Amino acid sequence: MEFTLISLLNGVTYGLLLFMLCGGLTLIFSMMGILNFAHASFYMLGAYLAFQLSAWLGFWPAFFLAPPLVGVAGALVERYGLRRAHRHGHVAELLFTFGLSFLAVEMVQLVWGKAVVDYRVPPSLEGTLFTLYSTSFPVYKGFMMLVSVGMLALLAALLAYTRTGLIIKAALSRPDMMQALGHDVPRIFTLVFAGGAALAGLAGVIGGNAFVTEPGMAAAVGPIVFVVVVVGGLGSLLGAFVASLLIGILQTFMVGWDYSIIDVARLFGMQLHSTSALTRLSLTQLAPIMPYLLMVAILIFRPRGLMGARS
C-alpha cells in the first residue's frame, strides 16, 4: 500500500513534468507539421538560466524570469530560423531543429562547462511535506506538482475561454482561412512556439534542481518527449497529457518492482525454466526501455496514438 501510494505520487509528479515538456511540442507539431528536435533544448536552457539567475538574484526571481526568457529565445528561433527554413520544405526544417539542438549543447558547455552545475532546491522548499507510513514526501515534489497543475489549468483555461485560445485552435485547423479572415497567422505561430518553449523552460526550471542540470540533460529527456507525443497521438494535447501520466506512473512503478520476467510469467500461470540472462532481468532494469517498448507497440497496433487524429 505504502509503495503503491508513494509510487503513484512520484509517478504523477514525473508525468506532469513530462507533460509540461511535451504539451508545447504537441502544439508546435499540430501547427507546423514537423517534430521540433530542439524542443528539449529549451528545457535545458530553462534549467541553466534558472541556475544562473538564482546565483545572481535568488531562486524566486529566477523562477519567474527564466521561463519568459526561454519563451523569447523560442520566438527568435521561430521568427528568424524556422520560418526561413520552412520555405525550403520539411526536411530543411527538421535539419534546422536538429542542428539547433547540437548548437544548444555546445553553447551550454561553452558558457557553463561540461560538468554538472550546482543548481539546488532552495532552502525554503527543502524538507518533508508529509510522511506516509514510513516514507517521506518532499516539499519540493509537492511544489513541482502544484506548479505543473497550476500551469496546465492556466493553459487549458486560455485555450478554452479566451479569444486568443479560439484563434490558436482555429489557426491549427485552417491557417489559410484564418489569414483570409484577417488574422496574422505567422504571428500566432510565433506566439505558440514561444509559449511551448516557455513551458519547456519552466519544466527545466523546476526539474533542473530536482534532477541534475548538465549538458546531457536535453539528450536524456529528448527521446522520452518524442515517445510521449507518439504514444499520445501526434497533435493531440489531451493524448499527450494521458501519455505523460501513463509513462510517468508506469516507469516509476517499474523502477520499484524487483520482479524478474520469470516471476511475472508465474503470475500469469506460466512456468518459465529458462536460465537465460534475458528472463532473469528484473522489471527495474527494464524500466528505462519501457517508454520505447510502449512506443513501438503503439506504432504497430495503433499508429495514430491513443488520441491522435492522424497517423
Next chain:
Amino acid sequence: MLEVNGLHAFYGKSHVLHGVTLEVGRGEIVSLLGRNGAGRSTALKAIMGLARAEGSVKFKGEEIAGMKPHQIAWRGLGYVPEDRAVFPDLTVRQNLLLGVKDPKAPGRFRLEEMFALFPRLEERALVPGGVLSGGEQQMLTLCRTMMGNPDLVLVDEPTEGLAPLTVAQVAQFLLEIQKRGVSILLVEQKLAIALDISQRLYVLGHGRVVFGGTPAALRENAAVRKEWLEV
C-alpha cells in the same frame, strides 16, 4: 472599387491565369463564369493573396498585390472559399466570432443580425461547425466573412451542392448584403443565378477573359455561351 490589371497566377508549377483584367464597382455584384479549370477560383485566391500571382490588383485605389492575406483582409476585402473552411471543432457562434477582425470596432454586421437573416444558425449556435449540413455550413461561412465588415467580398461557388431552396436563400443573402453597400465578386456555376443577380459578368476561358458585359449582352451572345460555358 476593385481593379485587376494583367493578373497572372500560378497553381503549383502551372500557369493558370494569363493576364486577367477586370473591375468591380462600388455596390456592384459582378460574376466570374467559366468551365471548371478556367481559373475562376484561382483568380479569387490571387486577389486575396492566397495564390502566387503577378500583375496589379488595386483595391480602393491602393495596390494590394504582394500583400499578405491578413493585410488585404484588414483593408476591407472578404473571402468565402469554395470548400467553406468551417472550423469543425468550434461552435457555430465561435466560428462567427472569429470573423470579427477587431473586437473593439464593431462593424455593420452583428451576430444578432446574422441570426436574424439565418435563424437556423441561431438554433445551432452551440453546435460544432463540423456537424452542420452543407447548406448551413455555407450560410455560416458567408456570415463569418460578413462579421469582418468587408466592403467587397469574393465569394467562390456558394451554391455548389445545395438544395434548390437553400440556393435561393443564398442568392437572397447576396442581394441583401449588396443592399447594405457591400460589393461582390462572385464565382458561380449556375448561369441562371449569375444572370439574375449580377450587374455585370466576365467569362473566363483558359485563364483569359473571353467576355465582359451585362447579363443582357450575355443572354444575346449565344456564341460565347456555347463555346465557353455550356458543357
